[in-house]
Amino acid sequence: MEFIKTTEQDSKYNHLEKMSVSELLININNEDKTVPIAVEKTIPQIEKLVTNIVTRMNNGGRLFYIGAGTSGRLGIVDASECPPTFGVPHELIVGLIAGGDTAIRKAVEFAEDDTKQGWKDLQQHNISENDTVIGIAASGTTPYVIGALKECNNNNILTACITCNQDSPLSKVSKHPIEVIVGPEFVTGSSRMKAGTAQKLVLNMISTAVMIQLGKVKGNKMVDMQLSNHKLVDRGTKMIMSELNVSEEIATELLNKHKNVRIAISNYDKKNK
Incomplete structure:
Protein backbone atom coordinates (compact mmCIF):
# COMPACT_ATOMS: atom_id res chain seq x y z
CA MET A 1 0.00 0.00 0.00
CA LEU A 214 14.85 13.18 37.79
CA GLY A 215 14.29 15.65 40.65
CA LYS A 216 15.33 18.83 38.86
CA VAL A 217 12.27 20.80 40.06
CA LYS A 218 11.20 21.57 43.64
CA GLY A 219 7.53 22.42 44.10
CA ASN A 220 7.07 24.17 40.78
CA LYS A 221 10.39 26.01 40.72
CA MET A 222 13.57 25.59 38.62
CA VAL A 223 15.84 25.30 41.65
CA ASP A 224 18.77 23.93 39.63
CA MET A 225 18.73 26.60 36.90
CA GLN A 226 21.99 28.23 35.86
CA LEU A 227 22.27 31.82 37.11
CA SER A 228 23.49 33.10 33.75
CA ASN A 229 21.91 36.57 33.68
CA HIS A 230 20.41 39.23 35.97
CA LYS A 231 16.84 38.06 35.30
CA LEU A 232 17.65 34.54 36.52
CA VAL A 233 19.59 35.82 39.53
CA ASP A 234 16.57 37.93 40.48
CA ARG A 235 14.28 34.91 39.99
CA GLY A 236 16.56 32.78 42.14
CA THR A 237 16.61 35.40 44.89
CA LYS A 238 12.82 35.53 44.95
CA MET A 239 12.62 31.71 45.10
CA ILE A 240 14.84 31.69 48.18
CA MET A 241 12.87 34.52 49.81
CA SER A 242 9.60 32.66 49.25
CA GLU A 243 10.86 29.20 50.27
CA LEU A 244 12.72 30.30 53.43
CA ASN A 245 10.63 33.36 54.34
CA VAL A 246 13.75 35.53 54.56
CA SER A 247 14.57 39.07 53.47
CA GLU A 248 15.96 39.93 50.06
CA GLU A 249 19.28 40.78 51.70
CA ILE A 250 19.63 37.32 53.26
CA ALA A 251 18.43 35.60 50.07
CA THR A 252 20.98 37.52 48.00
CA GLU A 253 23.74 36.65 50.45
CA LEU A 254 22.80 32.94 50.30
CA LEU A 255 22.69 32.92 46.51
CA ASN A 256 26.02 34.72 46.20
CA LYS A 257 27.57 32.19 48.56
CA HIS A 258 26.16 28.96 47.09
CA LYS A 259 25.58 29.98 43.43
CA ASN A 260 22.61 27.59 43.32
CA VAL A 261 19.03 27.95 44.59
CA ARG A 262 18.64 24.33 45.74
CA ILE A 263 21.94 24.30 47.63
CA ALA A 264 21.20 27.68 49.22
CA ILE A 265 17.82 26.46 50.50
CA SER A 266 19.18 23.09 51.65
CA ASN A 267 22.12 24.55 53.54
CA TYR A 268 19.99 27.19 55.22
CA ASP A 269 17.50 24.51 56.34
CA LYS A 270 20.28 22.38 57.82
CA LYS A 271 21.87 25.34 59.55
CA ASN A 272 18.60 26.51 61.11
CA LYS A 273 17.14 23.17 62.22
Whole structure:
Protein backbone atom coordinates (compact mmCIF):
# COMPACT_ATOMS: atom_id res chain seq x y z
CA MET A 1 0.00 0.00 0.00
CA GLU A 2 1.33 3.44 -0.96
CA PHE A 3 2.40 5.63 1.95
CA ILE A 4 0.40 8.88 1.91
CA LYS A 5 1.75 11.96 3.69
CA THR A 6 -1.10 14.01 5.11
CA THR A 7 1.45 16.77 5.78
CA GLU A 8 1.86 17.10 1.99
CA GLN A 9 -1.82 17.09 1.08
CA ASP A 10 -3.51 20.21 -0.27
CA SER A 11 -4.43 22.91 2.22
CA LYS A 12 -8.09 23.21 3.15
CA TYR A 13 -7.77 26.87 2.13
CA ASN A 14 -7.21 28.28 -1.33
CA HIS A 15 -6.42 31.64 -2.94
CA LEU A 16 -4.34 32.63 0.09
CA GLU A 17 -2.91 35.57 -1.83
CA LYS A 18 -6.40 37.06 -2.06
CA MET A 19 -7.00 36.95 1.72
CA SER A 20 -6.67 40.07 3.87
CA VAL A 21 -4.09 40.10 6.67
CA SER A 22 -6.91 39.56 9.16
CA GLU A 23 -8.24 36.56 7.24
CA LEU A 24 -4.76 35.04 6.96
CA LEU A 25 -4.10 35.37 10.69
CA ILE A 26 -7.53 34.08 11.75
CA ASN A 27 -7.28 31.05 9.46
CA ILE A 28 -3.73 30.21 10.55
CA ASN A 29 -4.82 30.51 14.17
CA ASN A 30 -7.84 28.27 13.57
CA GLU A 31 -5.54 25.60 12.17
CA ASP A 32 -3.10 26.02 15.07
CA LYS A 33 -5.92 25.39 17.57
CA THR A 34 -6.17 21.80 16.32
CA VAL A 35 -2.57 20.95 17.23
CA PRO A 36 -2.88 20.46 21.03
CA ILE A 37 -5.85 18.15 20.44
CA ALA A 38 -3.74 16.02 18.11
CA VAL A 39 -0.92 15.98 20.68
CA GLU A 40 -3.33 14.94 23.45
CA LYS A 41 -4.08 11.70 21.59
CA THR A 42 -0.42 10.67 21.84
CA ILE A 43 -0.02 11.11 25.62
CA PRO A 44 -0.05 7.33 26.33
CA GLN A 45 2.87 6.86 23.89
CA ILE A 46 4.75 9.84 25.33
CA GLU A 47 4.24 8.47 28.86
CA LYS A 48 5.83 5.11 27.98
CA LEU A 49 8.77 6.85 26.35
CA VAL A 50 9.37 9.25 29.26
CA THR A 51 9.27 6.37 31.74
CA ASN A 52 11.91 4.51 29.71
CA ILE A 53 14.13 7.57 29.35
CA VAL A 54 14.05 8.25 33.10
CA THR A 55 15.04 4.65 33.87
CA ARG A 56 17.92 4.80 31.42
CA MET A 57 19.12 8.21 32.60
CA ASN A 58 19.16 6.93 36.17
CA ASN A 59 21.57 4.30 34.86
CA GLY A 60 23.85 6.89 33.28
CA GLY A 61 22.13 7.17 29.89
CA ARG A 62 21.72 10.25 27.71
CA LEU A 63 19.02 11.52 25.35
CA PHE A 64 19.68 12.34 21.70
CA TYR A 65 17.41 14.16 19.27
CA ILE A 66 18.22 13.71 15.59
CA GLY A 67 16.50 15.41 12.67
CA ALA A 68 16.82 17.54 9.53
CA GLY A 69 15.62 21.05 8.73
CA THR A 70 12.93 22.41 11.04
CA SER A 71 12.75 19.10 12.92
CA GLY A 72 16.48 19.09 13.60
CA ARG A 73 16.43 22.72 14.73
CA LEU A 74 13.58 22.06 17.16
CA GLY A 75 15.54 19.21 18.73
CA ILE A 76 18.60 21.42 19.12
CA VAL A 77 16.51 24.18 20.72
CA ASP A 78 15.03 21.78 23.27
CA ALA A 79 18.39 20.18 24.07
CA SER A 80 20.17 23.54 24.41
CA GLU A 81 17.57 24.88 26.85
CA CYS A 82 17.84 22.02 29.34
CA PRO A 83 21.21 22.96 30.91
CA PRO A 84 20.24 26.56 31.80
CA THR A 85 16.72 25.54 32.87
CA PHE A 86 17.51 22.43 34.89
CA GLY A 87 21.25 22.71 35.62
CA VAL A 88 22.15 19.49 33.79
CA PRO A 89 25.38 18.97 31.80
CA HIS A 90 25.28 19.94 28.11
CA GLU A 91 26.12 16.38 27.10
CA LEU A 92 23.08 14.87 28.87
CA ILE A 93 20.62 15.91 26.14
CA VAL A 94 22.11 16.38 22.68
CA GLY A 95 20.50 17.69 19.49
CA LEU A 96 21.90 16.65 16.11
CA ILE A 97 20.93 18.04 12.69
CA ALA A 98 21.64 16.79 9.18
CA GLY A 99 24.40 18.95 7.75
CA GLY A 100 25.92 19.77 11.15
CA ASP A 101 25.85 23.08 13.00
CA THR A 102 25.91 25.06 9.72
CA ALA A 103 22.41 23.72 9.02
CA ILE A 104 21.00 25.35 12.16
CA ARG A 105 20.97 28.69 10.34
CA LYS A 106 21.21 27.76 6.68
CA ALA A 107 19.86 24.71 4.84
CA VAL A 108 22.56 22.28 3.67
CA GLU A 109 21.54 20.78 0.34
CA PHE A 110 20.78 17.05 0.29
CA ALA A 111 22.21 16.52 3.81
CA GLU A 112 18.98 14.83 4.91
CA ASP A 113 19.24 12.28 2.07
CA ASP A 114 22.37 10.57 3.47
CA THR A 115 21.31 7.29 5.09
CA LYS A 116 24.66 6.71 6.83
CA GLN A 117 25.60 10.15 8.21
CA GLY A 118 23.10 10.12 11.11
CA TRP A 119 24.73 7.06 12.67
CA LYS A 120 28.19 8.55 12.07
CA ASP A 121 27.08 11.73 13.87
CA LEU A 122 25.81 9.69 16.83
CA GLN A 123 29.07 7.73 17.01
CA GLN A 124 30.94 11.02 17.47
CA HIS A 125 29.28 11.10 20.91
CA ASN A 126 30.23 7.52 21.84
CA ILE A 127 26.59 6.44 21.87
CA SER A 128 25.86 3.36 23.98
CA GLU A 129 23.09 0.96 25.02
CA ASN A 130 22.10 3.19 27.97
CA ASP A 131 21.20 6.05 25.63
CA THR A 132 17.90 6.92 23.93
CA VAL A 133 17.62 8.35 20.41
CA ILE A 134 14.50 10.22 19.26
CA GLY A 135 14.23 10.75 15.52
CA ILE A 136 12.26 13.88 14.60
CA ALA A 137 10.76 14.13 11.11
CA ALA A 138 7.37 15.58 10.21
CA SER A 139 7.27 13.55 7.01
CA GLY A 140 8.45 10.33 8.62
CA THR A 141 10.58 9.64 5.54
CA THR A 142 13.88 11.49 6.17
CA PRO A 143 16.72 9.08 5.19
CA TYR A 144 19.24 10.69 7.57
CA VAL A 145 16.95 9.97 10.53
CA ILE A 146 15.68 6.54 9.44
CA GLY A 147 19.23 5.31 8.77
CA ALA A 148 20.37 6.46 12.21
CA LEU A 149 17.50 4.71 14.01
CA LYS A 150 18.04 1.48 12.08
CA GLU A 151 21.65 1.37 13.29
CA CYS A 152 20.55 2.21 16.83
CA ASN A 153 18.19 -0.78 16.76
CA ASN A 154 21.06 -2.98 15.54
CA ASN A 155 23.12 -1.82 18.52
CA ASN A 156 20.39 -2.25 21.20
CA ILE A 157 19.92 1.50 21.67
CA LEU A 158 16.36 2.56 22.52
CA THR A 159 14.68 4.37 19.63
CA ALA A 160 11.66 6.67 19.38
CA CYS A 161 10.32 9.17 16.90
CA ILE A 162 8.11 12.23 16.62
CA THR A 163 6.35 12.40 13.26
CA CYS A 164 3.15 13.86 11.83
CA ASN A 165 2.20 11.09 9.41
CA GLN A 166 0.63 7.75 10.22
CA ASP A 167 2.45 4.44 9.64
CA SER A 168 5.50 6.17 8.19
CA PRO A 169 8.82 4.42 7.43
CA LEU A 170 10.27 6.23 10.45
CA SER A 171 7.57 4.90 12.78
CA LYS A 172 8.32 1.38 11.57
CA VAL A 173 11.95 1.60 12.72
CA SER A 174 11.07 3.20 16.10
CA LYS A 175 10.43 1.24 19.29
CA HIS A 176 8.36 4.17 20.60
CA PRO A 177 6.65 5.94 17.68
CA ILE A 178 4.79 9.16 18.51
CA GLU A 179 2.55 10.12 15.60
CA VAL A 180 0.86 13.51 15.93
CA ILE A 181 -1.53 13.69 12.99
CA VAL A 182 -2.13 17.39 12.37
CA GLY A 183 -3.39 17.08 8.78
CA PRO A 184 -2.64 19.38 5.82
CA GLU A 185 -0.82 22.64 6.46
CA PHE A 186 -2.31 26.10 5.85
CA VAL A 187 0.33 26.60 3.15
CA THR A 188 0.46 23.21 1.42
CA GLY A 189 3.49 21.19 2.55
CA SER A 190 4.87 23.87 4.91
CA SER A 191 5.51 21.50 7.81
CA ARG A 192 7.30 24.21 9.82
CA MET A 193 3.76 25.32 10.72
CA LYS A 194 1.36 22.88 12.45
CA ALA A 195 3.77 19.95 12.28
CA GLY A 196 6.59 22.06 13.75
CA THR A 197 4.29 23.31 16.51
CA ALA A 198 3.26 19.74 17.33
CA GLN A 199 6.87 18.59 17.52
CA LYS A 200 7.79 21.51 19.79
CA LEU A 201 4.90 20.69 22.14
CA VAL A 202 5.91 17.02 22.36
CA LEU A 203 9.57 17.91 22.95
CA ASN A 204 8.52 20.28 25.76
CA MET A 205 6.50 17.48 27.33
CA ILE A 206 9.27 14.89 27.07
CA SER A 207 12.18 16.96 28.40
CA THR A 208 10.17 18.71 31.13
CA ALA A 209 8.58 15.49 32.41
CA VAL A 210 11.96 13.71 32.35
CA MET A 211 13.69 16.51 34.27
CA ILE A 212 10.93 16.66 36.90
CA GLN A 213 11.09 12.89 37.32
CA LEU A 214 14.85 13.18 37.79
CA GLY A 215 14.29 15.65 40.65
CA LYS A 216 15.33 18.83 38.86
CA VAL A 217 12.27 20.80 40.06
CA LYS A 218 11.20 21.57 43.64
CA GLY A 219 7.53 22.42 44.10
CA ASN A 220 7.07 24.17 40.78
CA LYS A 221 10.39 26.01 40.72
CA MET A 222 13.57 25.59 38.62
CA VAL A 223 15.84 25.30 41.65
CA ASP A 224 18.77 23.93 39.63
CA MET A 225 18.73 26.60 36.90
CA GLN A 226 21.99 28.23 35.86
CA LEU A 227 22.27 31.82 37.11
CA SER A 228 23.49 33.10 33.75
CA ASN A 229 21.91 36.57 33.68
CA HIS A 230 20.41 39.23 35.97
CA LYS A 231 16.84 38.06 35.30
CA LEU A 232 17.65 34.54 36.52
CA VAL A 233 19.59 35.82 39.53
CA ASP A 234 16.57 37.93 40.48
CA ARG A 235 14.28 34.91 39.99
CA GLY A 236 16.56 32.78 42.14
CA THR A 237 16.61 35.40 44.89
CA LYS A 238 12.82 35.53 44.95
CA MET A 239 12.62 31.71 45.10
CA ILE A 240 14.84 31.69 48.18
CA MET A 241 12.87 34.52 49.81
CA SER A 242 9.60 32.66 49.25
CA GLU A 243 10.86 29.20 50.27
CA LEU A 244 12.72 30.30 53.43
CA ASN A 245 10.63 33.36 54.34
CA VAL A 246 13.75 35.53 54.56
CA SER A 247 14.57 39.07 53.47
CA GLU A 248 15.96 39.93 50.06
CA GLU A 249 19.28 40.78 51.70
CA ILE A 250 19.63 37.32 53.26
CA ALA A 251 18.43 35.60 50.07
CA THR A 252 20.98 37.52 48.00
CA GLU A 253 23.74 36.65 50.45
CA LEU A 254 22.80 32.94 50.30
CA LEU A 255 22.69 32.92 46.51
CA ASN A 256 26.02 34.72 46.20
CA LYS A 257 27.57 32.19 48.56
CA HIS A 258 26.16 28.96 47.09
CA LYS A 259 25.58 29.98 43.43
CA ASN A 260 22.61 27.59 43.32
CA VAL A 261 19.03 27.95 44.59
CA ARG A 262 18.64 24.33 45.74
CA ILE A 263 21.94 24.30 47.63
CA ALA A 264 21.20 27.68 49.22
CA ILE A 265 17.82 26.46 50.50
CA SER A 266 19.18 23.09 51.65
CA ASN A 267 22.12 24.55 53.54
CA TYR A 268 19.99 27.19 55.22
CA ASP A 269 17.50 24.51 56.34
CA LYS A 270 20.28 22.38 57.82
CA LYS A 271 21.87 25.34 59.55
CA ASN A 272 18.60 26.51 61.11
CA LYS A 273 17.14 23.17 62.22
